[in-house]
Amino acid sequence: MSTPLYEVFALRYAHAEGRTQGTNLIFPDDHAAPMPLDYFVWAVRGGGRTIVIDTGYDAASAARRERPLLRSPIAALAEIGVRADDVEDVVVTHLHADHAGHWHEFPRARFHLQDAEMAFCTGRCMCHEPLRRAFDVEHVKAAVEHVFAERVRFHDGTDEIAPGVTVHLVGGHTGGMQVVRVPTARGTLVLASDAAHFWHNVRRRTPFVLVHNLELMMEGWRLCEALADGPDHIIPGHDPEVLRRFPKLESDANTVALHLPPSD
DSSP: OOOOOOEEEEEEEEEEOSOBHHHHBSSOSOTTSBOOEEEEEEEEEETTEEEEEOOOOOHHHHHHHTOOBSSOHHHHHHHTTOOGGGOOEEEOSOOBGGGSOOGGGOTTOEEEEEHHHHHHHHSGGGGSHHHHTTBOHHHHHHHHHHHHTTOEEEESSOEEEETTEEEEEOOSSSTTOEEEEEEETTEEEEEEETTOSSHHHHHHTOOBSOOSOHHHHHHHHHHHHHHSSSGGGEEESSOHHHHHHSOEETTEEEEEETTSOOOO
């Protein structure tokens, strides 16, 4: 039986304009150069299934962190016909607040998480404020509740979650950061999420400022390059260039089709 070729969508749900290289990069070329952030969730569709990658901020977490939403990630998914009630598989690349809200709005889903990420965000690392700052304790509590409800499928490294769709442990940004590899008509994509916030991180080998293990972060870029079919097949987690370069849906200017070729 042949492996399906999937459609893959990046759905922007928030934007942070006032960031610079100095606030985003450990080794900036120009501290003052603008470097805004986009916030995405992703949807993988094909082979009779839809897989959601990350679940974004919820409104309460956005308010606490003073990061306004453009729209709810749940509403963004609905714009492409994905009802959270129907989704059976959600991959959580890591449990930072902007990737891990809304668990209770996916009542049928299995949540795919690396063993190392759960250990990281419930263990001694969280005794250190700089390491726990990007987590929302309510999201971590929700993850634990779903473990007790037998709705979390843990992975220890590389695993297949659907025909041809695989998760890969990279670490670096967090203790259990994972990326997702997906076959599409234009080649094999790697949804890097925060293994690479920007293409700049991978292509210039310049790390993002929020890092648990710098060595693993940089080795993770090499793994992404090995898994993907080319530089444009690695999809960063927060780069506004994603929205500019890939074809937008006619019905939604904040959603782009990653399975179609980029514009340049």
